[in-house]
Amino acid sequence: MRILLTGSSGWLGRFLAPMLRAEGHAVTGLDIADGDHTDVCGSVADIALIERLFAEHGFEGVIHAGALHKLDIARYPASAFVDVNVTGTLHLLEAAVRHGAERVVFTSTTSLMITQAIRDEVAAAAVWLDETTGPLAPRNIYGVTKRSAEELCRLYHDLHGLPVIALRTARFFPEDDDTHTVPSGENLKANEFLNRRLTVEDCAAAHLAALEAAPRVGWGVYVVSAPPPFTPADAERLKTDAAGLIAERFPDAPVLYEARGWVLPDSIGRVYDPSTIERDLGFRCQIDFAAVLAAMREGRDMPFIHDRSYVPPKELGR
Numbered sequence: 001m002r003i004l005l006t007g008s009s010g011w012l013g014r015f016l017a018p019m020l021r022a023e024g025h026a027v028t029g030l031d032i033a034d035g036d037h038t039d040v041c042g043s044v045a046d047i048a049l050i051e052r053l054f055a056e057h058g059f060e061g062v063i064h065a066g067a068l069h070k071l072d073i074a075r076y077p078a079s080a081f082v083d084v085n086v087t088g089t090l091h092l093l094e095a096a097v098r099h100g101a102e103r104v105v106f107t108s109t110t111s112l113m114i115t116q117a118i119r120d121e122v123a124a125a126a127v128w129l130d131e132t133t134g135p136l137a138p139r140n141i142y143g144v145t146k147r148s149a150e151e152l153c154r155l156y157h158d159l160h161g162l163p164v165i166a167l168r169t170a171r172f173f174p175e176d177d178d179t180h181t182v183p184s185g186e187n188l189k190a191n192e193f194l195n196r197r198l199t200v201e202d203c204a205a206a207h208l209a210a211l212e213a214a215p216r217v218g219w220g221v222y223v224v225s226a227p228p229p230f231t232p233a234d235a236e237r238l239k240t241d242a243a244g245l246i247a248e249r250f251p252d253a254p255v256l257y258e259a260r261g262w263v264l265p266d267s268i269g270r271v272y273d274p275s276t277i278e279r280d281l282g283f284r285c286q287i288d289f290a291a292v293l294a295a296m297r298e299g300r301d302m303p304f305i306h307d308r309s310y311v312p313p314k315e316l317g318r
Contacts, residue, residue, distance in 0.1 A: 002026045004059045006044055007066030009035025009313040011174060012107065016065065016204040023208065028057055031066060033313035044088030054099040063207055064092055065107040070142045071178055078141045085145035093156040103214035105207055106153050106166040110196065110223060110272055112136060112143040121269030125235035130273040131221050150221065157219040165210040165217055170225035170272050171197045174307040186306045187262040193289040194246065195271040198226045199304045202285040209283040222277035226288040230271060238268040256296040
């Protein structure tokens with residue numbers, strides 16, 4: 001299949017492009033920054049460029065992974081988020097319809113489900129988050145623009161029958177968190193596999209599954225995260241005694257953590273539930289918290305990437 005991949009120089013793109021090519025797809029990478037998997041340097045906000053690329057390549061599918069992200073809020077004005085995340089998505093959807101593309105996969109985010117109250121964890125129990133969560137009230141320009149782009153995807157399916165799947169991906173960035181400093185680094189990432197993280201490799205694989213399933217699904221929104229070792233029945237305990245509950249589910253976790261000087265979370269305020277994508281698309285992340293503990297137990301490297309020195313390619317030339 002002839003695929004347009006936006007964000008091809010980004011963190012997800014550098015893993016996704018090789019996977020697509022390994023499956024036999026002809027990939028054209030588009031990004032504002034040069035990279036090993038980028039064929040065209042330019043912005044999705046450039047409507048003339050998008051039109052030219054579709055006319056020249058006759059794309060059968062689009063994976064729209066290019067975006068400004070939450071970490072970019074400190075770097076760019078709100079108008080840039082609208083230009084890239086909303087207007088750029090509109091350009092791609094319009095071109096896909098005009099040129100008869102068969103499917104679109106849109107990289108969305110779980111961030112748009114997080115209201116300020118959820119962010120502040122004011123509830124007495126952990127909040128269970130899935131595709132039915134609402135009403136949606138994103139708390140920043142990143143979430144607002146991703147939510148708007150999702151609605152454009154739904155609209156273009158409704159109006160034109162364009163098969164589109166939006167993937168609300170949990171965290172998979174490699175750098176340190178920009179707000180949470182304790183615990184930090186690998187410890188924080190390992191903890192997040194309990195409730196709101198996946199590897200970049202699993203994220204890329206989810207996009208391939210969505211690309212395959214889009215014509216059958218038509219329109220769908222899916223949470224993508226490592227499967228949590230909890231159920232909604234654990235919500236109150238997660239908020240008040242997460243460490244104790246984790247120790248019950250994984251008896252050697254406290255010892256493995258102590259050997260590294262790490263800490264388990266005392267409280268977990270929200271959990272992302274990826275069961276719907278497993279049911280509908282047959283996709284399940286390969287790496288979960290059990291896999292993290294197995295790596296500790298066996299003395300292997302962590303099965304996820306932590307790189308505190310990572311800088312997005314688009315920032316290197318600024």
